[in-house]
Every structure is written in C-alpha cells, then in structure tokens.
Amino acid sequence: QVQLxxxxxxxxxxxxxxxxxxxxxxxxxxxxxxxxxxQAPGKGPEWVAVIWSDGTNQHYADSVRGxxxxxxxxxxxxxxxxxxxxxxxxxxxxxxxxxxxxxxxSWGQGTLVTVSS
Amino acid sequence: xxxxxxxxxxxxxxxxxxxxINCKSSQSVLxxxxxxxxxxxxxxxxxxxPRLLIYWASTRESGVPDRFSGSGSGADxxxxxxxxxxxxxxxxxxxxxYRTPKTFGQGTKVEI
Numbered sequence: 001q002v003q004l005x006x007x008x009x010x011x012x013x014x015x016x017x018x019x020x021x022x023x024x025x026x027x028x029x030x031x032x033x034x035x036x037x038x039q040a041p042g043k044g045p046e047w048v049a050v051i052w053s054d055g056t057n058q059h060y061a062d063s064v065r066g067x068x069x070x071x072x073x074x075x076x077x078x079x080x081x082x083x084x085x086x087x088x089x090x091x092x093x094x095x096x097x098x099x100x101x102x103x104x105x106s107w108g109q110g111t112l113v114t115v116s117s
Numbered sequence: 118x119x120x121x122x123x124x125x126x127x128x129x130x131x132x133x134x135x136x137x138i139n140c141k142s143s144q145s146v147l148x149x150x151x152x153x154x155x156x157x158x159x160x161x162x163x164x165x166x167p168r169l170l171i172y173w174a175s176t177r178e179s180g181v182p183d184r185f186s187g188s189g190s191g192a193d194x195x196x197x198x199x200x201x202x203x204x205x206x207x208x209x210x211x212x213x214x215y216r217t218p219k220t221f222g223q224g225t226k227v228e229i
Binding site: 045046047050059061062102104106107109110 | 155157159161165166167168169172178210212214217218219220221222223224
C-alpha cells in the first residue's frame with residue numbers, strides 16, 4: 001500500500017538549517033507531483049512547496065521562498081526539503097503529500113520541526 | 118491567493134444526525150475548460166495525517182463511507198456527513214487546487 005515516511009525534523013535555533021526527507025513506497029513515485037505541507041500548532045494546513053514529477057519545476061509559498069528548496073531523487077523514491085535560515089514561525093509538523101490530479105491523494109505521518117532559541 | 122473560508126468553526130452533532138460544513142472561496146474554482154470544480158475535502162484526526170475524503174467537489178475517494186458527500190459549484194461548497202458516527206469526530210478542511218498556492222480553509226471541528 002502507499003507509504004510516505006517523513007523524517008529529519010528536530011529542534012533547531014533561529015537561523016539554523018534542517019533537511020527533511022520523505023521516503024515513498026507502494027506507488028509509482030516518478031509519476032507523481034510531490035508537495036510539502038506544514039501545520040503549525042492550532043492552525044490549519046499551509047502548503048509549502050511543490051516539485052514536478054521529473055523534478056524540472058518547483059514552486060514555493062511566499063513565506064519560504066529563498067530559504068527552502070524542494071528536491072527529489074526518483075531513483076530512491078525520496079523527496080527532500082532543505083530548510084535554511086529557519087525562523088520561529090517555521091515551527092510546525094511537516095507533511096509530504098502526493099498529487100497526480102491536483103489534490104493531495106496521500107499524506108505522510110509528518111515530522112516535527114521546532115525552531116527555538 | 119485564493120482565500121478559503123469555512124463555517125462554522127465548530128459544531129456539535131448527535132450520533133446518527135447530520136453535520137453540514139460550508140466552504141466559500143474568494144473566487145470561483147470552477148475551471149471552464151473541463152467544467153470541474155477544483156475543490157477537495159480532508160478529514161484530520163489527532164495524531165494522524167489528513168485523509169482525502171472528496172475531490173472535484175463531489176467525488177468520494179475510494180474507501181470513504183457513503184455517508185460523506187460533497188456538493189456545490191463555483192465558489193460555494195458543502196460537505197455533508199449523514200448519520201454521524203463516533204469515528205467521524207475530527208477537523209474537516211476544504212482546499213482549492215485551482216491555483217498555486219493551494220490554500221485550505223481554517224477548519225471545522227466536528228464533535229459529538
């Protein structure tokens with residue numbers, strides 16, 4: 001069955017960096033557009049970034065553009081999110097999600113990022 | 118950005134009764150070339166990732182019980198849960214995927 005396993009979260013100081021990973025299995029990873037979506041405590045989900053199935057195109061939310069970079073390795077069925085210059089407002093549970101028709105078909109369980117001094 | 122507004126923020130429904138959640142988008146999410154509404158509904162329970170319930174405004178995802186139904190077009194949509202069960206207690210979100218950024222409503226908490 002479809003599995004998306006996110007990892008790499010943790011506690012980091014403001015200005016620090018983290019790299020999140022999302023290992024995919026149970027579906028044809030290289031056919032799917034992939035997203036990162038985050039949810040801050042007590043808030044609704046917020047879309048963060050998207051990458052095309054072949055990795056040729058990426059788009060970012062205004063709040064993270066220039067600081068975050070989404071990438072993928074289709075040979076490893078793995079999605080990444082490099083997060084630099086982290087801010088307190090980036091504190092959230094980060095989910096990876098698959099998309100073949102526009103909506104978020106499957107979600108991983110999430111990895112928690114806490115930015116705190 | 119397209120702003121999604123849900124109402125109410127929360128509602129309490131008796132077991133077996135109907136729950137109705139509304140979602141308004143700040144602009145139409147009906148794509149004229151394919152006549153589809155780019156609107157999805159998700160269910161989110163504590164400790165779990167969100168689960169896709171409905172897409173294209175009214176198409177149930179595989180495995181979703183038929184007591185869940187979606188309706189509406191353009192900029193006004195509704196999620197209806199008929200005969201509410203205990204396992205339906207969750208927060209429900211609408212989301213537009215008509216345009217990037219794909220935006221969510223603020224959520225509606227459904228309680229018994």
